[in-house]
Amino acid sequence: MEAMTKTDVDKLDKGLAAHGGRPLRPRDAATLILLDRKGDEVLVLMGRRHAGHAFMPGKFVFPGGRTDPADSRIATATALHRDEEAKLLAGPGRTSAARARAVALSAIRETYEEAGLLIGESAAFATDKRDWQGFVEHGVRPSLETLRFIARAITPPNRVRRFDTRFFSAWRSDVAVELPGGGPTNELEELVWLPLAKAREADIPDITRMILDELEKRLAHDPLLRPGGPVPFYRLVRNRFTRELL
Template sequence: MDGMTKAEVDRIERSMIAHSDKPIRPRDAATLILLDRKGEEFLVLMGRRHANHAFMPGKFVFPGGRTDPADSRIPAASALHRDEEMKLLAGPGRTSATRARAIALSAIRETYEEAGLLIGRKGAFTTDSSDWQGFVEHGVQPCLDMLRFVARAITPPNRVRRFDTRFFSAWRDDVAVELPDGGPTNELEELVWLPLAKAREAEIPDITRMILDELENRLAHDPLLRPGGPVPFYRLVRNRFTREIL
């Protein structure tokens, strides 16, 4: 387990969120890192948040957001790979298989809402959930076997907003439909495919840069991103920002 001091983690989080005097329990959230190959180079999809957003305005980020309770009731054409599910169940807290599935589905939903990309396979899909009607309209069945769990990070205490974020990855080939005008929430005003090295140089939060470093290292050893790979987990433990492997 590696550690960083409280001062170091404060520096990482300072540009992201304001402080709060009240203890706030982190909320489950998910992010999807979409990858593409260009020869020997890996590209990653990032979007710039609108400047008027309260949370990380103007920063380049991956599509993502909070897990909604309704996500647990969405049918999927395929389940999480068992090795990926076991990684999601590992670590502190009491994440159930149902909750892990909902978190993974929220990464797919947020990618549609923010980037207009529908991850899954073409086929008839039905649900009453308003957040998933894009999949119904475009005939896309969300699939979980395409996802790889690549990192986890919990926002430190005493912050206005706290998230227990699971970072997933998928390939551009896993996109069944790409909407030309982007997603319905329009939260990301600029979507770009960047080489990993260029992505690290963009205006991104420090924790995002750390996740990109982790992902690049994993790809160097496993360019196919096979199931069950190591998952770095960042959190504050006894005033030290730690990194452990799930």
């Protein structure tokens, strides 16, 4: 476990105002880092948040958002790889298999809602869950087997918003349908594919830059992102922010 400085802590939640009330319980959230290869370069999909958003306006981010417990009840073409599930179940808290599944599926759902990309297999799909109707309409059964768990970060206490965020990755080849107009929520104003080096230079939150650094290091040792790789986990432990590996 590596302790981090106060500056490192500030980097993880820059822009989130502190408050003096009772610490909020972090909410489950998920982010998807969608990757593509162009020659020797790895590109990453990012989108610019609406300037009118209260949270990180105008910043380039990965698609993502809060987990809906109902996500765990969505049928999938394939399950999480057992090594990835084991990593999701590791660490503090009582993460059940159902909760891990819901978090992973929320990354897929948010990528559709914000970027118009449906990850899965072309096949008949049915559900009465409103947020998944795009998969029904376009005949895509979501798939979890290709997701890779890249990082986890919990927002420190005494912040206006707190999230327990799991960062996943997938490849563009895992996308069954790409909608030309982007996602239905229009939360991201601009979608761009950037080389990793260019992405780090964009107007991005500091935590995003840190995760990109982690991803680049992992790709250097494991360009295929095989299942069960090391997962950095950032959190506050006894008033010290730490980085440990799951």
